[in-house]
Amino acid sequence: MRKSAMVAVMLVSMGLPAGTAVAAPGDYWVAGGDQTGRRLIAFDPAVADWNSPSAVKWTWQPSVTTGRFTADEVSAFGLIADFKLRERPSGERSVVVAAGGSRGIAAIVSYPGGVRQWARILPGNLHAAELLPDGNIAVAASTGGWVRVYASSQGPNAAAYAEFPLADAHAALWDPAIRRLWVIGQDPVTRQHILTALAVEGTPARPALREDTQRRRALETPGGHDVYAYAHDTGKLWVTTGSAAYLYDKATRIFTAAPAGANRGAVKSIGNQPSGQIVQTRADAAKTPPGSCTASTWCTDTVDFFSPSMTRKRTGAAFYKARVWSPYYSVADRPLRGTVRDRVRAASGAWDAGTAEVDGNGGISGAAVAALPDGGLQVLTVVPGSGVWSRGRSPAGVWDEHAVRIDGNGDITDVAAAALPGGGLQVLTVVPGSGVWSRGRGASGAWDASAVKIDDNGLVSRVSAAALPDGSVHAQTVVPGAGVWNRTRDQAGTWAASSVRIDGEAAVAAISAAGLPDGTLHVQTVVPGSGVWNLRRAAAGTWDASAARIDANGSVSAVSAAGLPDGGLRVQTVVPGSGVWDRGRTASGVWEASATRIDANGSVLDVSAAGLREGSLHLLTLPDIAQ
Known part of the structure; x- marks a missing residue:
């Protein structure tokens, strides 16, 4: 069930007039995964100083006491790779999160309470997670070379899953318009860098995955990284690779360079607000001059905004991705034509x-x-x-x-x-x-x-x-x-x-x-x-x-x-x-x-x-x- 993004009152930030280098009224908070602090932080983009307590609107990290996680699960939560806020058909909201490394964790937690609803420690360097409408979780693992859908709808420890082989799997995004799961990676046989869509079949208890091969498209540049919904048109997707950022038209299958200076390399996450402002993270090591985050070659302490342009910095943070904190898969559920x-x-x-x-x-x-x-x-x-x-x-x-x-x-x-x-x-x-x-x-x-x-x-x-x-x-x-x-x-x-x-x-x-x-x-x-x-x-x-x-x-x-x-x-x-x-x-x-x-x-x-x-x-x- 879709609702207008503008009615998500609890998530709407109060900003200053649009047209200046500040957040626009009606835009969502922006959440970052801080690998240094091992937690998710949702910020108000209208607050210029993200070191200020007034900028922080919500935080979460797994906890044994309040979150009902095991100590082992808490220890596996380190390299935060992906996270999304989603509204279920019942109206309940949950956060889905994936932390990578050789021993990472995928989890679903209640929002805003942050209580464990499902979790599993997994190998394979998890890079992306998505909550499906039926309550199951999709997870992509880069070194594992797979995309899986776990039957998380069946209980907090459900272990059954369906698997689709995809080398260097980096993204997972549910598309309600065509009822497909968009993923990005490499064909394990041809090694071609691809964007493709998976049909989630079977039942919630016994899911199955099948590639919708007619949706497959070779990437314009190698190293597919992020796929995310475009807030103004359900016929388009944001797509990033190792060297570029694009808007992808699902009907014409054409990649167009991201506008307003957002087309650049080493972009780890991308999205846009209802106002149109683009939200992006780029590894500090790829910037000229390099940024100040040295915890890894892929981290940044800064979230970049375009059209209008601005930056928001959290001193000492190590962000890999930042997400527009919208609970919806896309701005509207409209079929293709x-x-x-x-x-x-x-x-x-x-x-x-x-x-x-x-x-x-x-x-x-x-x-x-x-x-x-x-x-x-x-x-x-x-x-x-x-x-x-x-x-x-x-x-x-x-x-x-x-x-x-x-x-x-x-x-x-x-x-x-x-x-x-x-x-x-x-x-x-x-x-x-x-x-x-x-x-x-x-x-x-x-x-x-x-x-x-x-x-x-x-x-x-x-x-x-x-x-x-x-x-x-x-x-x-x-x-x-x-x-x-x-x-x-x-x-x-x-x-x-x-x-x-x-x-x-x-x-x-x-x-x-x-x-x-x-x-x-x-x-x-x-x-x-x-x-x-x-x-x-x-x-x-x-x-x-x-x-x-x-x-x-x-x-x-x-x-x-x-x-x-x-x-x-x-x-x-x-x-x-x-x-x-x-x-x-x-x-x-x-x-x-x-x-x-x-x-x-x-x-x-x-x-x-x-x-x-x-x-x-x-x-x-x-x-x-x-x-």
Whole structure:
């Protein structure tokens, strides 16, 4: 669950006016890992003198008495290599930390209390750590040559882990936009210096790691070091190597030199504040003239800021990294974007060999399709910053030449559509912080003048919808941490006053729905690490007591479904790096034994499906434009 960085009141520092060489109001504290003092220190960047007690806002080091660490664990905490503040889905905050050397430690501690939640002494010179949304910890070890995900969600001493071999592994950053773990290092076979992304699969108790090879990119310069979120655009990353600092565009795969003087060698950490100011540490030994930290060749007692430029020095400290003390993975969780393509499944069951482009706008982040009773289709697309656009396909199979904007709200993040038996259409949209809105299209093709809010829960992340033969519409919403909810629109067009929770699963990441001719409704949910689940609502209106798992692939990232006139149901799933898969359910309720891959394009971001009355099915896919 994302919140605006600006509402993190406890972490917001009070500064002086922006534009001068001071911290800007609304910027976060900056935390440094002091290897000399063997502790983390969070500073207020608005205080010029970091030796002043007023600059220090929080400190932590492992303790046997107050922190519940063992004496052995405390002794392993020396060469502090990485640390991040993270907010869990529950709202609780934790700090994840890694200390290197031949015998180091990785740990998760409560924040701000600093009590041990998980810890493990590890060899291999730990260089990076990240807390995953499921509570597991990712750790990168440079001399160990690996990236691991430990099952820390299972208890304070959990030892199970998954491992990905990566020589000189130096970074680990979770990306909520694509649900991948960015890492940096060298291919152990080719020795190529690379930035790549790992899919975290399996279950929280038994994680697994797989490289999303389509995300791999050779570094422009050798010696990959840090990877961090760019505060103004989730489509970009900060990346540093031994000799340079970059902004990396995930869509275009282009490295651009870091701005404002921040592009230089020996940069050990980099990030930026909400104001735009860049925060960076660089080894004092690489500076001209050299800095005053001599504890090692990689330390500094100074944190450098750019745009505006300033420095903050802690006398006697030995910082390796400094982090913008934000609890969020990135400024906003926004998916990558692509174009919309259509693949047809004939009434006979045969899929077309290829796809046809429906909309070539490469800025689309989501799409929904609905089949009208006259044999036409309506496709709704979300263009971030622009709104929702509609494009029709006639019963004769001709697509409209141009899309028409039906909603100018550029904050919309998700869309769903349901076609009514009488020829009308209901479109549902999600506006983060505001709720869910509905807009209708009459059988004549005229759109309502404005949308109507049907759910004021601003935490809703995803929406799906389906219409039933009786003319009712059912909208399903995902509320992270609170499950899946259903709200009904009756035949007269009135939405129910409240939603009903139909699934208590807290980790649902994607959702779809389809109504069948017999009046039943099927809702599919994606649970990362677990697979795809199906929940049925009987024609009489009662929901099954629990969902049934229909696909155990924990890597599925998106789902769609369509009902067929013979009573069958088709469900499509996206497996990043693998493609789109299809599985059917007969009218008698029997699922096919396995899914069939119908599209080998591993870059597909999203899917939506609709079945026509003559038995064909149209599947819209949204391939990443960068692939």
